[in-house]
Amino acid sequence: MGQVAEAVLKIDFYYEEGDRGNFTPIVRNVQMKNVESGKSQFGIWIRAYDRSPATNISLDHCTFRDVAEPNVLDNVKNLSLINVQTMYQADAKKAK
Numbered sequence: 001m002g003q004v005a006e007a008v009l010k011i012d013f014y015y016e017e018g019d020r021g022n023f024t025p026i027v028r029n030v031q032m033k034n035v036e037s038g039k040s041q042f043g044i045w046i047r048a049y050d051r052s053p054a055t056n057i058s059l060d061h062c063t064f065r066d067v068a069e070p071n072v073l074d075n076v077k078n079l080s081l082i083n084v085q086t087m088y089q090a091d092a093k094k095a096k
Contacts, residue, residue: 008037027057035063042070042072044059062084067088
């Protein structure tokens with residue numbers, strides 16, 4: 001994929017009504033394989049609740065280029081990163 005406005009993988013429990021909703025969100029068993037991005041603000045953005053962590057998230061053979069900021073990982077359980085490369089904007093400028 002080319003340019004992504006925010007994050008290549010984004011899981012955000014605090015979206016819209018956030019923790020005021022009637023139902024606790026559950027995210028588990030997410031798998032991302034062989035994904036390449038050309039530019040994004042974040043490679044990975046995950047913000048879950050203490051009582052309901054994002055669980056069993058797996059990224060395999062992914063490359064995120066020209067990333068502006070470090071990953072956000074709040075309340076993530078069993079995160080697996082296999083051959084994942086993140087190249088930040090400062091790194092890209094040095095490589096030129």
